[in-house]
Amino acid sequence: SQQGEEDPQALSIQEGENATMNCSYKTSINNLQWYRQNSGRGLVHLILIRSNEREKHSGRLRVTLDTSKKSSSLLITASRAADTASYFCATDDGAGFQKLVFGTGTRLLVSP
Amino acid sequence: EPEVTQTPSHQVTQMGQEVILRCVPISNHLYFYWYRQILGQKVEFLVSFYNNEISEKSEIFDDQFSVERPDGSNFTLKIRSTKLEDSAMYFCASGTTQPQHFGDGTRLSIL
Numbered sequence: 001s002q003q004g005e006e007d008p009q010a011l012s013i014q015e016g017e018n019a020t021m022n023c024s025y026k027t028s029i030n031n032l033q034w035y036r037q038n039s040g041r042g043l044v045h046l047i048l049i050r051s052n053e054r055e056k057h058s059g060r061l062r063v064t065l066d067t068s069k070k071s072s073s074l075l076i077t078a079s080r081a082a083d084t085a086s087y088f089c090a091t092d093d094g095a096g097f098q099k100l101v102f103g104t105g106t107r108l109l110v111s112p
Numbered sequence: 113e114p115e116v117t118q119t120p121s122h123q124v125t126q127m128g129q130e131v132i133l134r135c136v137p138i139s140n141h142l143y144f145y146w147y148r149q150i151l152g153q154k155v156e157f158l159v160s161f162y163n164n165e166i167s168e169k170s171e172i173f174d175d176q177f178s179v180e181r182p183d184g185s186n187f188t189l190k191i192r193s194t195k196l197e198d199s200a201m202y203f204c205a206s207g208t209t210q211p212q213h214f215g216d217g218t219r220l221s222i223l
Contacts, residue, residue, distance in 0.1 A: 033211055035214075040219075042116075042203060042214040042215050042217050043203065045211040045212070045213065099170075100145075102156070
C-alpha cells in the first residue's frame with residue numbers, strides 16, 4: 001500500500017454510533033495528522049499525534065498510533081450527522097521536510 | 113480564528129492559457145504550501161515555500177508551475193500554459209511547523 005492508506009474506504013453508520021477509521025503508512029514519521037474534508041471544501045485539521053505518543057484525545061476524537069505497525073486509528077464517538085465528511089490521515093516524510101503525504105481517505109456517512 | 117483564504121473559488125480557463133491562483137496565508141505563518149486534489153483522488157503535494165524560496169517541490173511541479181510571494185501577505189501559484197490534466201482543486205496551506213492550515217481551495221476547470 002502507499003504511504004497513508006485508510007480503511008475502510010467508506011463507512012455508513014447511524015447517529016450515536018462510534019466510527020473507527022484506520023490508516024497505515026510505510027516510512028518512518030515525525031507525526032501523523034488527521035484532517036476532515038466536507039464535500040467541496042478545504043481540509044480541516046482535527047488532531048496531530050507525534051511519533052513518541054501512543055494515544056491522544058480531543059473532544060469526541062481519539063487517535064492512536066502504533067509506530068511498530070506503522071498504523072493509526074481515528075475513533076469518533078457518539079457520531080452526529082454533522083460528522084459526515086471524508087477523513088484523511090497525513091504524515092510527514094520523516095526526513096524533516098514539511099510536506100504532508102495524504103492517504104486515500106475514508107468517506108463517513110452518519111445518518112440521523 | 114485566522115483563516116487561509118483563497119481566490120477565486122472557481123476558475124474556468126481555456127487550455128493553453130495562463131492562470132494565477134491566489135492565497136492569503138495566516139499572517140504569522142512562515143511556511144506556505146500548494147497541494148492539489150484531482151476529483152476523487154488523493155490530496156497531492158506540489159510545493160513548499162519558506163524564507164522567500166522554494167524549499168521542496170514534487171514531480172508534478174514542473175516548469176509550467178511557479179510560485180511567488182509578491183508582498184507580505186499574498187502567495188500565488190501560476191500555471192503558465194494550462195493542460196486538461198491540470199483540472200483539479202488547488203489548496204493553499206500555511207503553518208509555522210505542524211499542523212498546516214488549509215484554505216477552502218480553488219476549483220480549476222480547464223476547457
